[in-house]
Amino acid sequence: MVNPKETINIENVVASTGIGQELDLQSVAMDLEGADYDPEQFPGLVYRTQEPKSAALIFRSGKIVCTGAKSTDDVHQSLRIVFDKLRELNIQVEDDPEIIVQNIVTSADLGRNLNLNAIAIGLGLEKIEYEPEQFPGLVYRLEDPDVVALLFGSGKLVITGGKEPDDAKEAVDKIVTRLEELSLLD
Template sequence: MSNPKESITIENVVASTGIGQELDLENVAADLQGADYDPERFPGLVYRTQNPKAAALLFRSGKIVCTGAESTGDVRKSLSIVFEKLRELQIPVEEDPDIIIQNIVSCADLGQNLNLNAIAIGLGLENIEYEPEQFPGLVFRLDEPDVASLLFGSGKLVITGGKERSHSREAIEVIMTRLEEIGLLE
């Protein structure tokens, strides 16, 4: 079996920041080429960057959420593009606003099929949610690191809730150790 930690791919990084002042989203939408603002559908303005590929959600309060990036570096690059576009519109943005990583979603492969029924029984119900009639995966909540993992019968898993890239590796170590302890991982 190959090392599951080597199969980790980051699918989405979500981060938040702010510019410390309210925004007139209608004016920003009118002046910012490529902006999408439809307050009937969504209260924020959506501005997409292409390189790196990400979406910035700008809210009237001046808060900004970046989503869709594939790394924390891409989050920072995408938001620096947004900050520069706002400065070009004569909206003051401090030189280096705080950017807080809220969530890193990653995928990995354990390299073998999993018996989710046996895992649900073996790990106990206190940290497990498994309702195969509702959802084909098993939700395993970890305390350390503080993440939720979705395990699928194929051996694939999704880890969400991490704040650092290392949380995915740590979660896989915990999951593998727990599955080995109950004899469900070779």
């Protein structure tokens, strides 16, 4: 049986930063090759990096949200590219703007099918939401780490809300332990 922690895969890292000044996005969009800006569709300018792959959402306020990265290192590398591109446009960006990881989304596999009805009863209604007519997964809110896990009948998990990559490992450990305590894992 595969250790579920070995199946953990980072799907998306979302981080925020800022350059501390307002931007004329129309002007930036014209000068920044590859930028997408359609204020009627979305209030920010979208700039995609290829290596590593991510999207930076740049707002008029100077705030920037990076999404789509597969690791915290990729977030930092992508944002360094964005900062350098802005500097090339003579936009002042401090040497090392603070980058805050907002959300790490991971997937994992428990390696066996789950009886979500039994799990919903066993975990208690104050920590879970399970409405199979609305959504096929069981939503399980953990407190430590402060994440939300989506459990599916296939045994697959999605963990969201993490701030550190280790949050997913800790969450998987706690979920497996709890399900074993309830005799809901073979």
